[in-house]
Amino acid sequence: MIKLTEINKIYRTNEIETVALENVNLEVEKGEFLSIMGPSGCGKSTLLNIIGLLDAPTSGIIEIGGTRTDGMKDKQLAAFRNKKLGFVFQSFHLINSLNVLDNVELPLLYRKVSAKERRHLAEEVLAKVGLSHRMRHMPTQLSGGQCQRVAIARAIIGNPEIILADEPTGNLDSKMGAEVMELLHQLNKEDGRTIVMVTHNEEQAKQTSRTVRFFDGRQVE
Template structure:
């Protein structure tokens, strides 16, 4: 599904150029759950942003579902993200003025769906992720764990093949963090491919494979003893 070959990423700040990714080679099969680990500043989030088409690589090849997308322009990357990639963030990024249902419905606004179809998809995902009883609440009325659950609902409501999670338990206590990881694992069992950035070895243990980055380079890949299917 994901095929990165010799990916480099540079950032230019005034006269200083920083290399965030160095000749990264990474293949992710459909249905895999991958965890990316490493110290702060090692390039984890940059790699996730490249995979999620939020940033373009400076050089190298990136194939997503067999399409070469490394040189896509912003408009092309935006169109490809719609309905194909779901994002889960550490800081939830919910809109306080919108209810749970309205927040979850946001990704569907970009798809050619009727109002009734959008509403049905929202109701289905809220039921499936066990947060439907909060559908009319606002984010500030929810616990951190509930807010992240809503964030995951929003990420998967359009039924994307790929879910990208950046420190999804970073702002949660241990109990809520475990519930979120179990939820991501269940979505993976249902067919979603997941790539997750995390500092937590406990969270990484849920993944099929753990990729370690150091100074923008992949230094190790470890298989966990988890059945892929």
């Protein structure tokens, strides 16, 4: 489902070079729930952003669902990303001036989906994450755990095969974190979505994932 071959990423700011990823190879099967663990600064977010086509590697090959992404133009890349991938971040990135429904519908604004269909799909995914009773609330009226569930609803509204989650429970207490992990587990087990999660919570990783790998910027073990 995901294949990275000899990925290198070097950040260049002014005169300073930071090697964030060095010759990283990774394969993720369809339906896998992979947790990638490693210390702060080891390149986890860089790796996830590259898998998610949000950032380009300095060199190396990315294949998603058998399609190589090198050579794709920006517009093509954006369309591909929009169709295949859903993102969940540590900070939920909700828009505070929009209610829950409108936040969840956002990814569909760039597609040819009627307003009525958008609303229907948003209601469906919000039911899935257990927030049917909060649809007209504003993000500021919700708990952190609820905000992350809204973000997950937004990530799955386009029905992506792959979900990429970067420290999805990093801003949550353990109870809310557990709810979010349970939800990700369901999306993997019941809906068969492939999930790649980055975390430094080893316990959470072991409880929910099928595979846990350790990463130090060089190799995924």
